[in-house]
Amino acid sequence: MWNFPLFPERASTGAHDVDFVFFCVMLVILFFLGLILSLFVTFLIRYRRGTKVNRSEPPDTNLKIEVAWVVIPLIISILLYVLATSVFFRLYRAPGDAYVVNVVGKRWMFTLQHPEGKREINELHVPIGRPVQLQMISQDVIHSFFVPAFRTKQDLLPGRYTTLWFEPTKVGKYHLFCAEYCGTNHSRMAGSVYVMEPADYERWLEVGGSNITLAKQGEALFQARHCGGCHGPSQAVRAPLLDGVYGSQVPVLREGDKVPHFVAADQRYIRDSILEPKKEIVAGYEPLMPSYRDQLGEDDLLKLIAYIKSIGLGKEAAR
Ligand code: HEC
Ligand SMILES: [Cu+2]
Known part of the structure; x- marks a missing residue:
């Protein structure tokens, strides 16, 4: 065209x-x-x-x-x-093999986290010709991730994950905007998306930044926060082991429930389990887990989720 x-x-x-x-x-x-x-x-x-x-007999x-x-x-x-x-x-609907980047919106910036561990602020580097999926959440008010050259826009909501995907077809630098008024410096909440040749992208990934994958960072946090004290093999409190939880169907009891019903253990479920453990209690366990609402930021939660996902997939693969 x-x-x-x-x-x-x-x-x-x-x-x-x-x-x-x-x-x-x-x-x-x-x-x-x-x-x-x-x-x-x-x-x-x-x-x-x-x-x-002839003006007579108009039909x-x-x-x-x-x-x-x-x-x-x-x-x-x-x-x-x-x-x-x-x-x-x-x-x-993102294709299943999309490359996933996590995005956290906060006044007034986007922080982006690659699974390999590299982190960016208001900039996103992606390889050409590969579908990229953004999994996004906001730390405060509603923001919106808008890239006109990709014709994509999606809100980032506090307390709820949203996604957006695109497949870049042209190498270059493109505008990124926050498209939802979010306060004083809303107009400065902007940046760039860089679409690169795959080889250049690999090189970019290796230079600078942390080489510790998101899942590994999550594992460190899991230990630092003593989650393993309950969820580990030598547990003080009876708590479910988290291996293989991600992606499975978990029987839970919500308040007032007599019989458990199954929920999909996705990002949303893991996040809620950590922040509001009393909301959905795993059937057969006591509601002993403390809430980490005031202790963990959205970035930390994404790391923990990546870690729990990685031990889940390990078990799947071993089967
Ligand atoms: C005091 C012990 C204790 C600590 C500490 C604890 N948990 Fe839990 N956790 C539990 C118990 C008990 C359950 C099961 C009952 C429930 O759902 O609340 C649970 C459930 C969960 C679930 C849902 C598991 C499933 O099988 O569906 C996740 C995910 C989870 N915890 C993650 C964490 C993370 C991450 C941390 C550290 C930040 C943590 N927990 C710290 C006791 C604990
Ligand atoms: Cu904004």
Whole structure:
């Protein structure tokens, strides 16, 4: 498709999809605008005062025209709906093999954490041609991660994980904005996304920063916070072992429940288990775990989750 100069660059697969929908809608609008305007002008000239035209017996119904103006727009609307919805689903469902980067929004910056351990502020480096998924949360108010060149925007909410994904198709540097007013320095909450050749990206990953993976950092934190005192093999309190929990179905009791029901142990579940352990009690255990609400930040929680995920996957792989 041609590059309309008023548009931001198109640098991801999703950007092409979104623009395609946009141009289709635009085309329909221009077509009807043209049709109505030209009929309007034609009738204006043809039936202006003083012209000799037949004005007797104006028709008051015409079944063909009436059916046409109901059926044709209906078909066009349904086609646009199907097109837009399919693009919507593609934009919201990340492919399973996506490279996951964690994002924490706080006034007034985005902190980004790569699984290999490297951390960035207001900058995101990604390789070209590989789907990237952002798992995001806010430490304070609502922020929004917006990259116009990728045509993607997603809110970061306090207390809830949200995701966004894209597959970059063009090497370069692109604007990143916070697109949700979040206070005094909202307008400064911006940065850049760098799309790099895979080899350059590997080199970038190795230079500087910590080479300790997120899961390893989580393991250190798990020990520093004495989680293992209860969750380890030589436990003082009876607590579930966390190996293989991630991704499994856990039977839990919520307040007032008589029978347990199963919940998926995902990011949300692990985070809630640490911050609000009393909310969902693992069936067969006492509610003895203290809340870490005032002690662990969102960054710490992401590390712990990465660690618990890593020991979970280890067990899966061993099976
Ligand atoms: C005083 C002992 C104790 C400590 C310390 C403790 N926990 Fe727990 N934890 C428990 C018990 C008991 C349960 C099961 C009952 C429940 O769900 O609250 C549990 C449940 C959990 C669950 C849900 C497990 C499942 O099988 O679904 C997770 C995840 C978890 N803890 C993580 C942690 C992390 C991370 C830390 C350290 C920051 C920690 N716990 C510290 C006692 C503890
Ligand atoms: Cu913001």
